[in-house]
Amino acid sequence: MSEAIAYERVGDIAVLKAQNPPVNALGVDVRKGLLAGIERAEKDGAKAVLIYGEGKTYFAGADIREFGKPPQEPWLPGLCSRIEATPLIVVSAMHGTALGGGLEVALASHYRIAVPSAKMGLPEVNLGILPGAGGTQRLPRVAGTEAALEMITTGRHISAAEALEKGIIDRIEDGAPREIGLAYAQELLAQGAPRRAVGEMPAPEAVDFDAVYEATLKKGRGQLSPAVAVRAVQAAAEAESFEAGLKRERELFMELMDSDQRQGLIHAFFSERAVSKLPELDGVASRDVASMGVIGGGTMGAGIATAALLAGLPVVLIEMTDEAVTAARGRIEGNLKGALKRGKISQAQYDQLTGEALTVAMDYAALSQVDLVVEAVFEDMGVKREVFGKLDVHCKPGAVLATNTSYLDVDEIAAATSRPQDVIGLHFFSPAHVMKLLEVVVAEKTAPEVLATGFALGKRLKKVAVRSGICDGFIxxxxxxxxxxxxxxxxxxxxxxxxxxxxxxxxxxxxxxxxxxxxxxxxxxxxxxxxxxxxxxxxxxxxxxxxxxxxxxxxxxxxxxxxxxxxxxxxxxxxxxxxxxxxxxxxxxxxxxxxxxxxxxxxxxxxxxxxxxxxxxxxxxxxxxxxxxxxxxxxxxxxxxxxxxxxxxxxxxxxxxxxxxxxxxxxxxxxxxxxxxxxxxxxxxxxxxxxxxxxx
The missing domain is CATH 1.10.1040.50 (N-(1-d-carboxylethyl)-l-norvaline Dehydrogenase; domain 2)
Incomplete structure (x- = not known):
């Protein structure tokens, strides 16, 4: 057996355990191991097969290390067909995430059980392709055409509870995946449950696929993969057979694989992960940031404060008048009410953030203990230099002093202080609690650990942080x-x-x-x-x-x-x-x-x-x-x-x-x-x- 898949027998059940950390990605060794495991179970006289993942997850998807390389056999489409075709009953027990090829393996199984916290989805459209291992053919058969179209064209992750409601899984149980999976497989054998291949189920109902295609193309503003995926689901409903539908899915998958848009989306996928990895920060520790200050409570300042509060950082915000203090607090509370309405925070969290974590004051002395302060005042060099002169007086030694300027020279702003090594540009984009970009602008004298602190803050705020040098407008x-x-x-x-x-x-x-x-x-x-x-x-x-x-x-x-x-x-x-x-x-x-x-x-x-x-x-x-x-x-x-x-x-x-x-x-x-x-x-x-x- 492959080291990536462990094999054991528990009574009449062959247990295939994925052990390919950290996310049990479906690399070639895993695929070989699953195929060998199914074949061995058939030869061993087992009556059922349990597939589950060791560690924190079931199969979380494809192995990104194989992106852009020639595929190696067994290919996932053939593997899924082979799993589905076995005369044994196959049960998948899911925890963590079952995404992309992971969910396709589960759909090729005959029965599916998940822990309550499991997530699943088919996010391939976000990489410029579509589910190519039967996902567009099997998901509509268990979830219905409309639910499958929504999941596949958006790439949205769903909860175990929603998956159960849609018919994608059969049961939710608390417990370790091995134990709940074994118990379920034993129960199915005891009941004499039939082998239940999704590919043998009736074709899903047809809808107005042309209308869905046009709407999906419009919603995607020209992105092809979600709209092409609609045509693959259409094949599930209209093809002469399940095999013909799989063939059409594969044709459409290969069309997208050869597209410029797939190359663009793969580039975006890897670049998003590479952009914050700077060689100059290797071995450089960031300063601790346990609290933040914000200067200015307008739209930008309130947004920055909101982002910090949602990331668990207490905030001290400075405004100049009683009216401005009231307005700033109102903006932040409005932003947080939006998060409350969307279910991002609870009422108790809202009360804590607005009541305890947020301080709005008019005296710069209130900033004496913050670890990092962001200035978000009017885009005027004189105003900003005046603010930084005050920060120099009131902020503790070692505090990071950041400007949110969009265009101005950060070196000139830093020169207004006695500690230019602590000054950095942190250019947020409005609304700052929503937009993901953070330009981290390095001044001439910015200390390496201050730059590292800017990137660490970006990560904490769930921003995509990008290093920029100084010029008019930055990048x-x-x-x-x-x-x-x-x-x-x-x-x-x-x-x-x-x-x-x-x-x-x-x-x-x-x-x-x-x-x-x-x-x-x-x-x-x-x-x-x-x-x-x-x-x-x-x-x-x-x-x-x-x-x-x-x-x-x-x-x-x-x-x-x-x-x-x-x-x-x-x-x-x-x-x-x-x-x-x-x-x-x-x-x-x-x-x-x-x-x-x-x-x-x-x-x-x-x-x-x-x-x-x-x-x-x-x-x-x-x-x-x-x-x-x-x-x-x-x-x-x-x-x-x-x-x-x-x-x-x-x-x-x-x-x-x-x-x-x-x-x-x-x-x-x-x-x-x-x-x-x-x-x-x-x-x-x-x-x-x-x-x-x-x-x-």
Missing amino acids: GNRIMNAYRKAAEYVVLDGASPYQVDKVVTGFGFPMGPFAMGDLAGLDINWAARKRRAPTRDPRERVPRFYEMLCEGGDFGQKTGKGFYIYEDGRRGGVPNPKVAELIAKDQEQQGVTPREFSDAEVLRRYMCAMVNEAAKVVGEGIARRPLDVDMVMLFGYGFPRFWGGPLKWADLQGLDGILADIRAYAAEDGFFWQPAPLLEQLVAEGRTFDSLNKGS
């Missing part, structure tokens, strides 16, 4: 400024803001740049534009319609008008007719003759600007690796996960073509479209951004 906002400029340029030259937004959302972003500007507040970017104006290069083209809109008092959703008009009770906005007039005025003043842009050209310019600036960010060392950029854009800016990030997208499109287009655009605007030296180097050497991630 994300610097890149966003470039592609937002590209969007403004195509509008100045003849496209409409609404065409741009439509094209960008069609690509997979949740919002286009103009709708996003309205949401964030056009005045925020307007202030940044005014700040940069004195140092702006005279060669830079400057569309004025944005400023004209702001000068008229239209700042987006907060004022009811921006690029769109927002009415109470209506979701989203409708185009603001005033915008076309301002664009026409701007074109006339700048001597621009507008022309038409195809949707494809709008998207290409938008994406090329994004990639080019991202390549500059990596080439300058602001981001250490291309994957750092990709994770910033995925988790902070809504870049569609199924493309993996802008630099993975660029690799998939071909860097030579992107560089050629940038050079062509440079003929009309040589200042904006200056090719990134790193992009030119990679094309010259025939390499990709991903080669840099791999250190080659």
